[in-house]
Amino acid sequence: MSGVDRVLSCADNALRTLSGTYVASRSCPAPVDTAEAELAPEQRRLSAALMRVNHVGEVCAQALYNAQTLATDDAAVQRQFEAAARDESDHLAWTRRRLQELDDRTSLLNPLWYAGAFGIGLLAGRLGPAISLGFVAETERQVEEHLQSHLARLPAADHASRAIVQRMLEDEARHASEARAAGAAELPAPVKLAMRLAAKLMTRTAHHV
Numbered sequence: 001m002s003g004v005d006r007v008l009s010c011a012d013n014a015l016r017t018l019s020g021t022y023v024a025s026r027s028c029p030a031p032v033d034t035a036e037a038e039l040a041p042e043q044r045r046l047s048a049a050l051m052r053v054n055h056v057g058e059v060c061a062q063a064l065y066n067a068q069t070l071a072t073d074d075a076a077v078q079r080q081f082e083a084a085a086r087d088e089s090d091h092l093a094w095t096r097r098r099l100q101e102l103d104d105r106t107s108l109l110n111p112l113w114y115a116g117a118f119g120i121g122l123l124a125g126r127l128g129p130a131i132s133l134g135f136v137a138e139t140e141r142q143v144e145e146h147l148q149s150h151l152a153r154l155p156a157a158d159h160a161s162r163a164i165v166q167r168m169l170e171d172e173a174r175h176a177s178e179a180r181a182a183g184a185a186e187l188p189a190p191v192k193l194a195m196r197l198a199a200k201l202m203t204r205t206a207h208h209v
């Protein structure tokens with residue numbers, strides 16, 4: 001793609017992500033016969049808050065992967081990021097649908113999260129393929145940990161949310177190992193810490209807003 005095409009493709013991604021028009025290419029891992037009525041109101045609210053956080057994470061994943069694809073000139077890395085972003089768009093569609101099923105909404109701050117993550121992705125992408133892949137590997141590793149913590153917190157009766165989070169966790173682990181296999185650099189400890197703090201700010205806020 002030419003430079004202009006790539007910028008237009010990014011703009012298209014931003015609009016689709018924020019308007020919720022992504023359709024999953026893989027079927028949702030949630031069981032079809034989920035008994036929603038079994039969730040008490042308090043459990044439903046907790047599930048919705050956690051799935052809203054996860055939806056924000058996927059909004060950020062779209063922004064990060066698309067910005068990094070735009071910022072790198074390495075064709076192999078671009079293909080790898082595009083493939084991961086396709087998995088992330090399934091996650092985006094599944095978490096959004098689950099929020100609707102739980103009668104709740106996505107974060108009001110999604111445009112802000114998208115813009116912030118896009119800026120970080122552009123910066124990481126400009127630092128070269130090894131750093132860019134290193135950023136992906138570390139992000140996906142932290143997301144994997146975060147999703148593990150959600151599996152511990154989601155109500156046991158919420159089979160649908162749990163199945164979605166479990167599948168996302170498997171995909172994120174694969175994205176991390178693929179990035180490492182492609183030559184990801186190990187990021188400095190202060191950068192990893194800064195990423196952790198930024199993620200904490202995002203998850204704490206998205207739980208409520």
Ligand SMILES: [Fe+2]
Binds near residue numbers: 088
């Ligand atoms: Fe994801």
Ligand SMILES: [Fe+2]
Binds near residue numbers: 088175
């Ligand atoms: Fe991922």
